[in-house]
Structures are given as structure tokens and as C-alpha cells.
Amino acid sequence: MGRIFVLGAGAMAESFIKGVLHDEAVAPSDIVVMNRQNRARLQELTDLYGIGQARAISDAADADVVILSVKPYDIATALQGMLPYLNGQLLISFAAGIPIDFIEQATERRAQVIRAMPNLPVAVLAGAIAISASKQVSATSVEHAKGLLAQLGVVVELEEQMMDAATAFSGSGPGFVSYFLEAMEQAAVQLGFSAPMARELLIQTVLGTAKILQEWRLSPAELRVRVTSPNGTTHAGLNVLNERGMQDAIAQALIQAANRSQEMGQQYTAKV
Ligand SMILES: NC(=O)c1ccc[n+]([C@@H]2O[C@H](COP(=O)([O-])OP(=O)(O)OC[C@H]3O[C@@H](n4cnc5c(N)ncnc54)[C@H](OP(=O)(O)O)[C@@H]3O)[C@@H](O)[C@H]2O)c1
Structure with a gap:
């Protein structure tokens, strides 16, 4: 399934990592994770799942898939740092409420953006995940994203205008x-x-x-x-x-x- 760069090392990032490693859908050596400062947390994830730690944000350039798992208020800064290393990767954002348009502008359309709204049960791989893809994303990439997220639960693709409804329904x-x-x-x-x-x-x-x-x-x-x-x-x-x-x-x-x-x-x- 290609190399995956996970930006953010919180609860959601961990659920994603746990999910895609389950059933060996992805090999641990294909995942690197990066956060802002909490080195103990990175070590914890590395020890638990056998994944790698990114050396720098520039490692995103080698990834096929970027997972954006920082808080919504950190998105703009995070994307600014990543911008020089985007070259068409599939970018799956977990950030609640952040529109595709916002991410596309921040990334100057150098990534294929999919917005995902997972709910808490992804932590036990029984999540309900609503996704919405930018028109720029190829059908193959949408399928790729669905395949990855299906390891965390049920995936439903929606028009982006339904995302607030999905946040209220399966999210809350x-x-x-x-x-x-x-x-x-x-x-x-x-x-x-x-x-x-x-x-x-x-x-x-x-x-x-x-x-x-x-x-x-x-x-x-x-x-x-x-x-x-x-x-x-x-x-x-x-x-x-x-x-x-x-x-x-x-x-x-x-x-x-x-x-x-x-x-x-x-x-x-x-x-x-
Ligand atoms: N948790 C859920 O059940 C859930 C459900 C639906 C959607 N979401 C969405 O998932 C996203 C992540 O949520 P979470 O609960 O996992 O958050 P979290 O536990 O607070 O983790 C956020 C992570 O982002 C990192 N970070 C922040 N700014 C960064 C930057 N500029 N560069 C690199 N890393 C950065 C933080 O690193 P440091 O710790 O080093 O600062 C931390 O590892 C959010 O956007 C949220 O809306 C979560």
C-alpha cells in the first residue's frame, strides 16, 4: 500500500496506526510518525507498533500517503511546514471541521485531499468513518484511502456538505x-x-x-x-x-x- 507519513502522534494517529497494522494490511516498516515535541510519545508508539520515527518533516516527500492527525487549530502551521515536501501524495485529514478547500489552499493543491470524520470507536477498530474526497483525487486514490480506513471500521463516502451531519450523527x-x-x-x-x-x-x-x-x-x-x-x-x-x-x-x-x-x-x- 506504499509508505505512510503520519503527522501527529495523538489518540487518533494511534488508532490509525493500530488499524492499518492489523491483519498486516501495512508493514510497520512502511509507517513513520512525527509530532511537534513530545519525544516520549513517539518512543511509545515506536516501541508498541515497531514503526519508524520521521527524522524531519522533509521525510513526507518520500511518502505515498500523508495522514494529517493534528488538532484543527494546528493544521495551518503543520501544513505550512509540510508544503515544500508535497508532491501529489494522498493526504487524509482527520481534522474535525476543516474543509477540503482550506487544506487545498494551504497545500497549494500539491496533494490529493481526503477529509475523514472518524468516531471514537476507531480506537477498537469498530469505527464509523465518513469521508469526502476532493474532486482532484483520482478514483484509485479514493479506493486506496477507503482500503486503509476500512481497517478501522465502516467507511462511508459522502458529499462534503454532509460532513456536519456526519459529525453530529456518527461522530457525536x-x-x-x-x-x-x-x-x-x-x-x-x-x-x-x-x-x-x-x-x-x-x-x-x-x-x-x-x-x-x-x-x-x-x-x-x-x-x-x-x-x-x-x-x-x-x-x-x-x-x-x-x-x-x-x-x-x-x-x-x-x-x-x-x-x-x-x-x-x-x-x-x-x-x-
Ligand atoms: N480522538 C478522536 O476520537 C477524534 C475523532 C474525530 C476526529 N479527530 C481529529 O483527529 C485529530 C487528532 O486528534 P487527537 O485526539 O489525536 O489529538 P491529540 O491527541 O491532541 O494529538 C495531536 C498531535 O498533533 C501533534 N502536532 C500538533 N502540531 C503539530 C505540528 N505542527 N507538527 C507536527 N505535529 C503536530 C501533537 O504533537 P505534540 O504532542 O508533540 O505537541 C500531537 O501528537 C484532530 O484534528 C481531531 O479533530 C479525533
């Missing part, structure tokens, strides 16, 4: 699901379960529900109908959720999150 999704589960767990304890038992049943209920949706190819609505007998227990509980307007609350939460994502990204659009 683990937070929303956790909030619901937090309430379930507290309620279970109120019903008399010990906290550890409540947690064990909770996690298995979620895993089992997700697995059955995936394996039986049911929609959530179909699964809900299957487990809801008229006047049964699920029915009684769902009536309360309906009366309290849960569906509307969720819809509003996603809209609000997408609006916030758009607002946060605007500062970068404005500079272009």
Missing part, C-alpha cells in the same frame, strides 16, 4: 448512545440491580441489539416491532418514551449538533 453518536445507556443503567440500579450487574447486562443488551440488527438485516423499527407485544412490557415502557417526546428530542439534538459543527467550521472557511 457514541456520546448520545452513552447518554441513553447512562440513563438505562441508573434506572436499572433503581430497580434493584447491583451496579456491576446492571453494567454487564447493559453492555450485552447493546452488543446483542447491534449484532441482531446487523446479522438479520433488520431496521431498528422492525426490531422494535418484533420485541413489542401488544400490552406487553416493552409496549408499556415505549409508551412513556413516546409521551415524553423522545423521538423529537433526538431529532433536535442531532440538528443542534450539526449546526454547532457548521458554526465551528466556519472560522476555517472564512480564512479561505
Whole structure:
């Protein structure tokens, strides 16, 4: 799959490295990583994964793929340093909210830019990753990027205008699901379960529900109908959720999150 230069050595960079090394999709000797100053962190990644450390930013010139995994506010500085060494590499940016246009201008269109929005479960290689490719990126490069990111989870390609929606949905999704589960767990304890038992049943209920949706190819609505007998227990509980307007609350939460994502990204659009 070619040589990979990872700029940034934080949590996201580590998830990427772990993912692409999994199943030997990429050899450790094909990856180098670089950060700004934290040498102990670089050593940690080198020791854990057997990858290399870049000697200097100029090593990016030898890479086929550049992974941009610095915080959004560090992107402009990072790209400025890398600019002289860009020569058409595939550049995958994980930076939340940074538009493709911003990166293309900062790199003077010397790289093939793909914007990716991963979510936290990439850390356990069960992520949901939305990607959007610049029109300048060849179909082969898009496939290459998808192949790499597929090692971290499910990859969905979208028009860039959908990125705020993806940030709200799959990006913030683990937070929303956790909030619901937090309430379930507290309620279970109120019903008399010990906290550890409540947690064990909770996690298995979620895993089992997700697995059955995936394996039986049911929609959530179909699964809900299957487990809801008229006047049964699920029915009684769902009536309360309906009366309290849960569906509307969720819809509003996603809209609000997408609006916030758009607002946060605007500062970068404005500079272009
Ligand atoms: N973590 C997630 O779950 C997640 C989810 C979606 C998107 N993202 C995106 O992924 C990106 C990385 O997030 P993270 O959580 O991994 O951040 P992080 O843990 O803070 O890591 C950022 C890394 O960037 C390095 N860095 C900053 N400026 C640099 C520069 N000019 N040159 C080289 N390295 C530089 C830092 O090096 P030093 O430590 O040496 O300063 C650090 O290694 C962000 O843009 C974020 O929006 C993350």
C-alpha cells in the first residue's frame, strides 16, 4: 500500500496506526510518525507498533500517503511546514471541521485531499468513518484511502456538505448512545440491580441489539416491532418514551449538533 507519513502522534494517529497494522494490511516498516515535541510519545508508539520515527518533516516527500492527525487549530502551521515536501501524495485529514478547500489552499493543491470524520470507536477498530474526497483525487486514490480506513471500521463516502451531519450523527453518536445507556443503567440500579450487574447486562443488551440488527438485516423499527407485544412490557415502557417526546428530542439534538459543527467550521472557511 506504499509508505505512510503520519503527522501527529495523538489518540487518533494511534488508532490509525493500530488499524492499518492489523491483519498486516501495512508493514510497520512502511509507517513513520512525527509530532511537534513530545519525544516520549513517539518512543511509545515506536516501541508498541515497531514503526519508524520521521527524522524531519522533509521525510513526507518520500511518502505515498500523508495522514494529517493534528488538532484543527494546528493544521495551518503543520501544513505550512509540510508544503515544500508535497508532491501529489494522498493526504487524509482527520481534522474535525476543516474543509477540503482550506487544506487545498494551504497545500497549494500539491496533494490529493481526503477529509475523514472518524468516531471514537476507531480506537477498537469498530469505527464509523465518513469521508469526502476532493474532486482532484483520482478514483484509485479514493479506493486506496477507503482500503486503509476500512481497517478501522465502516467507511462511508459522502458529499462534503454532509460532513456536519456526519459529525453530529456518527461522530457525536457514541456520546448520545452513552447518554441513553447512562440513563438505562441508573434506572436499572433503581430497580434493584447491583451496579456491576446492571453494567454487564447493559453492555450485552447493546452488543446483542447491534449484532441482531446487523446479522438479520433488520431496521431498528422492525426490531422494535418484533420485541413489542401488544400490552406487553416493552409496549408499556415505549409508551412513556413516546409521551415524553423522545423521538423529537433526538431529532433536535442531532440538528443542534450539526449546526454547532457548521458554526465551528466556519472560522476555517472564512480564512479561505
Ligand atoms: N480522538 C478522536 O476520537 C477524534 C475523532 C474525530 C476526529 N479527530 C481529529 O483527529 C485529530 C487528532 O486528534 P487527537 O485526539 O489525536 O489529538 P491529540 O491527541 O491532541 O494529538 C495531536 C498531535 O498533533 C501533534 N502536532 C500538533 N502540531 C503539530 C505540528 N505542527 N507538527 C507536527 N505535529 C503536530 C501533537 O504533537 P505534540 O504532542 O508533540 O505537541 C500531537 O501528537 C484532530 O484534528 C481531531 O479533530 C479525533
